[in-house]
Amino acid sequence: MEPLNFFWEEAKSWDELVEKCRTLWLDPAGSTVRAWKQQHPGEKAIGCFPVYTPQELLVAAGCLPVSLFGGRGQVEIDHADSHIQSFVCSIARSTLELGLAGHIDWLDGFVVPSICDVARNLSGIWQHNFPKGFVLYLHLPQNVDSAAAGTYYRGELERLRDSLATLTGRPVSDEAVRRAIRVYNRNRALLAELFERRAARPAQWPVVHVYALAAAGNLLPRQEHNRLLERALVLGDANLCPQRDVVRVALRGAFCEQPPLELLEVLEEAGCAVVDDDLQIGARFFLAPVAEAGDPLMALADAYRHRTVLTPVNNPGRRSRSDDLLRRCQEKALQGIIFASPKFCEPALYDSVLLKRALEGAGLPVLEFEYEEKMTVFETVRMQAETFVESILFFSER
Amino acid sequence: MTSSYQHQGTGRDYQKNLLGAWYRRLENAPRDGTPVAYLFISGNIGELLRSFGFELLFPEVNALQCGIKKVSGGMILKAEDLGYSSDVCGYVKNDIGLAATGNRGPFGALPKPDLLVCTYSGCNTYIKWFEALAELYGARLFLLDVPYRRTGETQRQEDLDYVVAQLEQLAAVCAEITSRPYDPDRLSQSLAHSRAAEDLWVRILESARHRPSPFDAFFEAVFFMAPIYVLRGTRECVDYYEAAWKEIEERLRYRIGPVSEERFRVVIEGPPPWPHFRNFWELFKRWGVCCVASTYSKVGGIWDFGLRHDPARPLESLAEYAVNCYTNWDWTLRRQMLDRYAATYQADALVIHSVKSCRAFSVGQADVREYFTKTRGLPTLFVESDLADPRYFAEAQIRNRLDAFFEALEHRRLAAHRPEAARPGA
Numbered sequence: 034m035e036p037l038n039f040f041w042e043e044a045k046s047w048d049e050l051v052e053k054c055r056t057l058w059l060d061p062a063g064s065t066v067r068a069w070k071q072q073h074p075g076e077k078a079i080g081c082f083p084v085y086t087p088q089e090l091l092v093a094a095g096c097l098p099v100s101l102f103g104g105r106g107q108v109e110i111d112h113a114d115s116h117i118q119s120f121v122c123s124i125a126r127s128t129l130e131l132g133l134a135g136h137i138d139w140l141d142g143f144v145v146p147s148i149c150d151v152a153r154n155l156s157g158i159w160q161h162n163f164p165k166g167f168v169l170y171l172h173l174p175q176n177v178d179s180a181a182a183g184t185y186y187r188g189e190l191e192r193l194r195d196s197l198a199t200l201t202g203r204p205v206s207d208e209a210v211r212r213a214i215r216v217y218n219r220n221r222a223l224l225a226e227l228f229e230r231r232a233a234r235p236a237q238w239p240v241v242h243v244y245a246l247a248a249a250g251n252l253l254p255r256q257e258h259n260r261l262l263e264r265a266l267v268l269g270d271a272n273l274c275p276q277r278d279v280v281r282v283a284l285r286g287a288f289c290e291q292p293p294l295e296l297l298e299v300l301e302e303a304g305c306a307v308v309d310d311d312l313q314i315g316a317r318f319f320l321a322p323v324a325e326a327g328d329p330l331m332a333l334a335d336a337y338r339h340r341t342v343l344t345p346v347n348n349p350g351r352r353s354r355s356d357d358l359l360r361r362c363q364e365k366a367l368q369g370i371i372f373a374s375p376k377f378c379e380p381a382l383y384d385s386v387l388l389k390r391a392l393e394g395a396g397l398p399v400l401e402f403e404y405e406e407k408m409t410v411f412e413t414v415r416m417q418a419e420t421f422v423e424s425i426l427f428f429s430e431r
Numbered sequence: 432m433t434s435s436y437q438h439q440g441t442g443r444d445y446q447k448n449l450l451g452a453w454y455r456r457l458e459n460a461p462r463d464g465t466p467v468a469y470l471f472i473s474g475n476i477g478e479l480l481r482s483f484g485f486e487l488l489f490p491e492v493n494a495l496q497c498g499i500k501k502v503s504g505g506m507i508l509k510a511e512d513l514g515y516s517s518d519v520c521g522y523v524k525n526d527i528g529l530a531a532t533g534n535r536g537p538f539g540a541l542p543k544p545d546l547l548v549c550t551y552s553g554c555n556t557y558i559k560w561f562e563a564l565a566e567l568y569g570a571r572l573f574l575l576d577v578p579y580r581r582t583g584e585t586q587r588q589e590d591l592d593y594v595v596a597q598l599e600q601l602a603a604v605c606a607e608i609t610s611r612p613y614d615p616d617r618l619s620q621s622l623a624h625s626r627a628a629e630d631l632w633v634r635i636l637e638s639a640r641h642r643p644s645p646f647d648a649f650f651e652a653v654f655f656m657a658p659i660y661v662l663r664g665t666r667e668c669v670d671y672y673e674a675a676w677k678e679i680e681e682r683l684r685y686r687i688g689p690v691s692e693e694r695f696r697v698v699i700e701g702p703p704p705w706p707h708f709r710n711f712w713e714l715f716k717r718w719g720v721c722c723v724a725s726t727y728s729k730v731g732g733i734w735d736f737g738l739r740h741d742p743a744r745p746l747e748s749l750a751e752y753a754v755n756c757y758t759n760w761d762w763t764l765r766r767q768m769l770d771r772y773a774a775t776y777q778a779d780a781l782v783i784h785s786v787k788s789c790r791a792f793s794v795g796q797a798d799v800r801e802y803f804t805k806t807r808g809l810p811t812l813f814v815e816s817d818l819a820d821p822r823y824f825a826e827a828q829i830r831n832r833l834d835a836f837f838e839a840l841e842h843r844r845l846a847a848h849r850p851e852a853a854r855p856g857a
Contacts, residue, residue, distance in 0.1 A: 116798040118815070120518070120787045125794070149555045153579060154794035157762025160582075161798055170761070175552040176576035181596035185578075188589045346555070348574065374516075379790065382516040383523075383559035387566060389514060403516075 041261035047272035050265055051242045055294070058248040061105045061127075062136040065252050069097055070139050077141040077201060079167070082128070082152055083289040084346055085315040086144050086171065087190060087333050089323075092213040092255060094197035094205045099140070100251035100315065103127035106293050106406045108136070116158055122377040123406035124290035125151045132163060142167030142200060144193065148289065148346040149380050167200050169193060177338045177350040186334040194330070210329035216256050218322040223262035224250075225317065230266070232365060235281070235306035236274045241297045250316055280368040280425045283309035283361065286385065288344045290375035292404045299411045300371070303418035304426075309365050314344055345380035354384065355391035362397060368425050369398040371418075376405045398425055436685070438678040442655050445674055449658055449667060454538040460486050466545040466609050469564065472731040474551030474577050474753035478625055478664035478740070479598060482618040483605040488544070489661060490560070493529065493536055494522040494819055498705025500537040504821045521788040521819030523560045530567055546608055547572045548601065553579055553759045554791040571608070573601050577753050582763035586751070594750035619742035621664035622749075626742065629734045631672035632659050636735055638679050639723040640776055643693035645682035648776075649722035650712045651689055653703060660731040664740075694719030695840060698772045700726045700799065701784035701792060706821035711784075714830055718837040722782075724772035726765070729757040733768075758791045766799060773809055780810040780840060786818045810843075812836040 044050035057065060066078050079091050080101040088098035104110075104127030112133035113126050131137045143166065145156035156170040172189050174182035198205050224247055231238035246265050250258035284300075288311040300307060320340045324332035341347055343354045361367070370392055374381035389399050400421040402414055460467050468485040470477060477487050497503040498521075506528030507521055513531060515524050534541040547570050549561040558574065565572040575597050578590040602613040635655060639648045646652070655675055662668040682688060697715075699722045704711050715722075732738075733755050741748035753759075760768070773781060781803050785793045796813070803809045814832055817823035 115801055117794060118785060118787075118797055121790065121794055147579065150553075150791035151794050153553070154762065154791065157765075158795050158798045161762060161766070161802065170579060170581055172578045174576055175558065176574050176597055179576075179597055179600055181593050181600075182576065185576075185589060185593040345559075348558070377518050379519050380555055380559065382519050383556075383563070386514040387563060 039257065039260075041264045044264060044268065047242070047265070047268040050261075050268055051245050054245040054249040054261075057252055058245055059105060059107060059294075061103070061107050061131060063099060063139065063252055066097065066099050067139050069254070073097075078139055079142040079144060079197075080137070080140050082143070082145045082148070082155070083124070083313070083315050084146070084148050084344060085173070085318045085341075086146050087193070087337075088255070089210060089213040089217050089329075089333060090190060090194050090197060090205070091144070092216065093209040094194070094201055095203060096141075096197060096201065097254060100313075101128050101131070101137075101143075102251065102291050102313070103406055104131060105291065106408075108134075116162065117155075120377055121151055122290055122375050124375070125155050127406055129155065129158065132159065140166070142169070144169050144171055146171045147173050167196070169196055173337065173347065175348045177348050183331070183334050183338055186337060187330050190330045190333055207329050211325055214323050214329055214332065215325055216259065218325065219259050220250065220255050220262070221317060221319060221322070223259060223266070226266060227262060227269075228317070230269065232308040234276070235279060235308055236276050237272060238269055240301055240307045240310070241294055244294070244297060244312055247313060247316060251313070277304070278426070279304050279306040280422050281306050281308050281366055282369045282371050283307070283358070283365070283367050284371045284373055285311055285358070285388070286372050286374040286378070286381040287312045288314045288346065288381070290378060290406065292373060292375075293406065293408055295411055296373070296404055296408065296414060299415045300418050303415055304422035305369075305371065305418055307371075309361055309367060311342070311344060314342060318342060345384040355388055358388055359391060359395055362392075362395070367397070368429065369400065369421060371421075372399065372401040374401075374403050376403045398429060436681055438674070438681045441678040442651070442675040445671055446654055446657050449662060449671060453661060456486055457488055457542055458539045460542040467542045468546045468548055469544040469561070470548045470550045471557055472660050473554065473557075473756040473758060474575065475660060475663070475731055476548075476550055476575070476598065476601075476749045476753060477661075478618060478621040479602065479749060480548065480605060481664055482614055482621055483609045483611050485546070485605070485609070487661065488541065490526045490564075491522055492657075492661060493538065493541065494525040495705050496538050497525050497529065497536055498819050499708050501706055501821070502537060503706055503819045506532070507820055520556045520560075521817055523556060523563070525819050526560065527563065530564070543568050544570045546570065546604070549574045550577075550753065551756065551759065552576045554789075556789075556791070571604070573604055575601065575753070577759060580754050580760050580764060582761050586754070590754055591747060591750045594753055595746045598746045598749060615745055618745045622740040622742040622745055624666055624669050625664045625740040627669045628659050628663060628672045629732070629739050631669070631676050632656070633735050634676060635672070635679050636724075636728065638683060639721075641683060642696075642777070643686065643688045644696065644721045644723050645679050645688050647689035647722050648728060649699040649703070649725035650715070652725060652728040656728050656731065688721060690716055690719050690721050692719050693721045695779045695837060696721055696723045696777060697780045697782050698722070698724045698769060698776065698778045699782045699784065700769060700796065702727050702730075702786055702789060702818045704784065704786070704816045704824050705818055707816070707824045707826065710826060711829070714833050718833075720837065723776035723778055726757055726768065729768075732756055733760075762795045762798070765795075766802060769799065769803070770807065773807075778809070780812060780836070782812045783814070785813065785815045787815070787823060788817050788819055810836070810840055
């Protein structure tokens with residue numbers, strides 16, 4: 034088994050760093066997590082189901098949070114078939130498969146946030162099949178405008194914190210949570226910087242490269258990921274590439290289940306510069322830093338209620354998803370929107386209907402298709418994307 | 432059942448009349464100036480809304496009516512034309528299709544909402560459904576966030592406090608829309624009616640413990656439960672259950688039931704396939720199957736484990752009720768419920784009807800099948816179709832599975848009763 038090495042410190046070039054991150058991401062069995070556990074005997078690795086889990090509390094409890102994004106196309110569904118129906122999204126099925134087949138036997142626990150009906154019920158399936166493991170279902174408040182939601186969600190966070198303390202046998206202090214908040218604020222700031230550079234110079238910061246760098250954070254201790262990103266920003270600056278004729282697009286729908294990397298490559302090759310996206314959005318969930326002073330649980334609760342990006346699985350309250358997307362289109366000079374929904378993902382499929390209507394009303398071109406984790410043929414998407422790009426380049430006034 | 436019986440048919444016919452009258456009130460609501468609130472069956476806090484004078488409309492009930500009257504297919508296609516995916520809930524698409532074609536269904540014309548109350552956040556589809564309606568009608572949407580009921584914990588006070596705080600906020604919204612103040616006495620009176628109806632409904636449900644059962648707790652329950660879901664809290668609802676109980680009492684007295692000869696007693700998990708309801712029922716009747724307990728009859732409230740609305744604690748008991756609808760229970764609680772039903776009602780088998788439309792209901796049912804067949808040794812039949820979309824009902828396939836299942840059960844029973852000497856190898 035490979036020990037957890039700090040490859041980002043050694044990386045000589047942007048391509049080398051990206052390649053290492055890509056390898057890390059395409060290993061759903063998480064050999065780096067296994068290595069981390071070997072180097073930290075007795076410590077716990079806790080799985081977090083997307084979209085958003087307050088990982089700060091896990092870190093404060095001394096655990097390694099590991100975002101579980103399913104099989105990433107690398108896993109055949111075999112054991113999970115008899116426990117979960119075929120009309121369910123790939124991520125739920127392949128995450129369960131990873132568990133049942135023993136690929137992630139390093140997992141000490143699983144936190145499932147209330148993002149959709151499938152995730153909610155998956156927590157029960159998991160509990161039944163891994164009765165000795167720690168499973169915590171976290172209720173993220175939906176009635177975000179109600180003051181009662183703040184008190185309630187703070188209570189939920191307290192419950193998570195105390196359950197983790199029981200699991201590890203160590204109390205979790207407020208100061209430890211504040212320290213973790215600082216680490217995550219730094220991580221979000223670095224990710225924001227990386228994504229801003231990509232939006233400014235998409236050819237220099239290809240979407241798949243940026244994606245792989247961000248994805249590594251799902252499997253590494255977050256303070257190490259911060260160092261990786263700092264190194265990436267330096268190496269990326271030196272990675273000069275000629276600009277291409279592209280259209281600037283936003284990608285929506287991939288907030289939970291992730292598309293195959295090839296799909297992102299195909300979009301880019303077709304001329305779509307994805308400069309705004311919701312890929313692995315949980316790591317970039319807050320629009321402003323979480324308060325680093327005061328009651329840290331209330332700080333996390335307030336951030337969740339008032340300062341999140343809008344996805345199909347958190348409630349906008351007084352805000353409007355359509356207005357938000359239209360505003361982003363303007364701010365980022367977007368020329369089109371791609372709705373890429375995972376097959377069977379109801380929240381994404383419902384939202385795309387309303388968002389499309391708003392975009393079409395504003396005269397913005399829209400492309401829509403569905404994907405699956407195990408998708409291997411991309412020619413139809415390529416053709417659709419090329420047509421989409423040409424129609425914008427040659428016929429659109431934007 | 433012959434005409435010499437006095438009460439037979441009451442449960443079905445009376446509810447049909449009540450629902451007809453309710454739909455007429457809805458049709459006339461705009462003319463009468465009655466405010467209309469849309470809400471869901473799960474977490475249905477209708478008593479609170481009615482106390483402000485709202486007439487209640489349940490889009491789910493409209494969808495199932497369209498299903499059973501076989502018009503849902505067209506509505507669903509209409510919604511798919513508008514951009515909805517073939518993989519999303521058929522109830523939602525039925526409703527969107529209905530709204531897009533003038534909001535007139537087999538039940539008459541439907542009024543627009545003055546208020547949308549998403550009474551249950553446990554089903555993400557509900558939230559999406561009402562977000563779409565809020566945009567369509569430009570109506571105000573109140574989202575009642577109902578935390579999931581999790582195992583290993585007694586009812587968490589924080590969950591109830593959170594729901595109560597939101598009910599207080601909802602009351603303020605209702606007062607603003609209707610210009611009527613919140614009247615706790617009026618609400619309490621209504622909850623006293625709810626409680627009386629709940630006592631009677633539980634008595635009807637528990638009558639299925641008898642052998643033979645006088646009542647099919649799935650195929651008949653869907654009719655008998657309608658008033659407690661859509662008219663709960665009214666005097667007419669209590670009257671209905673008093674009359675329905677007379678029908679059940681008479682059946683017990685004369686040992687009559689939904690099948691002429693009860694050969695198998697089953698527990699059913701999952702909703703019915705509305706567009707093929709009758710055909711589906713017939714497949715069971717042919718084998719003398721009576722459903723003695725079902726989970727679908729608990730989607731709008733679980734009262735057979737002791738919960739009741741309480742006039743002395745109006746908002747608190749509404750919160751308790753909302754947290755304890757069937758699909759808001761986690762899988763351990765749901766499994767325990769099925770286990771308890773199988774034992775208490777002496778079931779021979781469990782039947783799971785898994786529907787694609789409702790992931791909140793169905794995701795986890797395959798795991799439950801594993802549990803009952805492998806751990807509990809209870810024969811379990813698993814069939815898949817849909818609650819609204821007629822395209823998913825493959826009758827020949829379902830019939831084959833069902834026939835094979837009950838044939839095997841019958842064979843097992845015969846083998847168990849055969850004298851020792853006659854058994855092969857004995």
